[in-house]
Amino acid sequence: MSGSRVIPPMMDDQPHRQSESVHKLRLGGIKFSEALVRLAFSPVAECADLSRILSSFAKQRINLHQLFFNEDGSGGAELYLAEQDYRRNRSLILGELEPSGLEPVVISPVGTLTLFPHGASIDALVKVISLAGTPDTEIYGVCSSLSSFSIATDLDRLDRVAELILEDFFLPEGHSPFRYEPSALDLALTGGQGRVVETVARYWEPVIRIYGSNLKTGLAECVISFSPETLSRVMGNLSNSGVQRFEMMALTRSQSGRCHVQVILDPGRDQGALASMRNCFADEQDAELSVRHGMEMLFFHGPHFQDRYGVIHTAVRALARASIDFRCTSCSGTGVHLIADEGVGNRMLEVLGEVFVVP
Numbered sequence: 001m002s003g004s005r006v007i008p009p010m011m012d013d014q015p016h017r018q019s020e021s022v023h024k025l026r027l028g029g030i031k032f033s034e035a036l037v038r039l040a041f042s043p044v045a046e047c048a049d050l051s052r053i054l055s056s057f058a059k060q061r062i063n064l065h066q067l068f069f070n071e072d073g074s075g076g077a078e079l080y081l082a083e084q085d086y087r088r089n090r091s092l093i094l095g096e097l098e099p100s101g102l103e104p105v106v107i108s109p110v111g112t113l114t115l116f117p118h119g120a121s122i123d124a125l126v127k128v129i130s131l132a133g134t135p136d137t138e139i140y141g142v143c144s145s146l147s148s149f150s151i152a153t154d155l156d157r158l159d160r161v162a163e164l165i166l167e168d169f170f171l172p173e174g175h176s177p178f179r180y181e182p183s184a185l186d187l188a189l190t191g192g193q194g195r196v197v198e199t200v201a202r203y204w205e206p207v208i209r210i211y212g213s214n215l216k217t218g219l220a221e222c223v224i225s226f227s228p229e230t231l232s233r234v235m236g237n238l239s240n241s242g243v244q245r246f247e248m249m250a251l252t253r254s255q256s257g258r259c260h261v262q263v264i265l266d267p268g269r270d271q272g273a274l275a276s277m278r279n280c281f282a283d284e285q286d287a288e289l290s291v292r293h294g295m296e297m298l299f300f301h302g303p304h305f306q307d308r309y310g311v312i313h314t315a316v317r318a319l320a321r322a323s324i325d326f327r328c329t330s331c332s333g334t335g336v337h338l339i340a341d342e343g344v345g346n347r348m349l350e351v352l353g354e355v356f357v358v359p
Contacts, residue, residue, distance in 0.1 A: 060089045205308075314356075
């Protein structure tokens with residue numbers, strides 16, 4: 001009968017699913033990217049080097065899907081761009097970089113899975129990073145935005161990684177599809193070919209409009225370096241350390257294959273957690289924990305940095321011109337993180353205020 005809805009009877013397995021979900025963490029959704037190319041540069045020790053790398057992409061009006069740079073630990077930068085953009089502009093990009101001796105390691109095709117929200121939970125972080133220990137899956141990196149994790153893997157492994165994720169997380173009923181699904185209008189206008197609207201903008205403006213910024217001070221940067229064989233034990237130590245929440249995180253791999261997990265924490269929120277973490281890693285033979293106190297983190301977001309080419313380049317170039325160094329930057333999802341030493345944050349805010357504006 002039109003307008004009616006049949007309510008299914010209670011099934012025997014429903015209580016089991018409910019109890020199972022208690023032990024899993026909740027996600028709002030998972031999104032797959034389209035085909036990407038991963039470019040890894042190492043070593044990249046200075047912000048000026050990063051600025052030169054980003055300039056080669058901004059000149060070609062190329063949007064970056066994701067970027068991570070850290071002057072310590074892995075000592076390099078990795079970024080992701082659409083496969084079609086790389087193919088069209090490969091010779092131009094490499095030609096721009098050649099005079100600086102910056103030659104990337106290229107992996108293609110890759111893709112990213114975006115998981116949201118993460119709730120800044122260490123439990124969620126541990127479960128996601130543990131995916132890197134799966135034998136049949138290559139995880140190139142993981143980084144966080146304000147509310148999501150972005151996991152980079154081979155394009156043909158996206159479904160497999162999603163299966164692994166759902167062993168530890170659960171999704172709400174009626175969640176959005178993982179992949180882009182064209183609308184009926186798209187299909188009609190393209191004769192069944194799919195996407196008709198270009199969803200990635202390619203515009204430019206002299207002063208970039210953003211939604212807002214936030215500066216946090218008195219943070220601690222924890223970097224755990226270890227061989228992949230000890231991943232499970234390292235994640236167990238991190239889980240048992242007593243740390244509950246993080247401000248930013250990233251998993252990267254150096255060219256030697258060694259893993260680096262960077263976690264930015266607020267020591268005042270989890271009292272005693274840093275000391276506990278040191279104790280957990282004190283007896284590890286193949287894992288090194290380094291902690292740097294007095295760190296500052298500047299975060300700014302929107303418009304979606306993937307939708308406007310040159311956003312991160314504008315920020316890095318402005319800081320380089322002002323001779324302001326930062327230790328790390330991470331860009332994924334809707335924002336940009338900048339990690340710097342104590343006393344640098346307000347200077348970054350002042351300089352970036354000249355190229356970014358909140359309407």
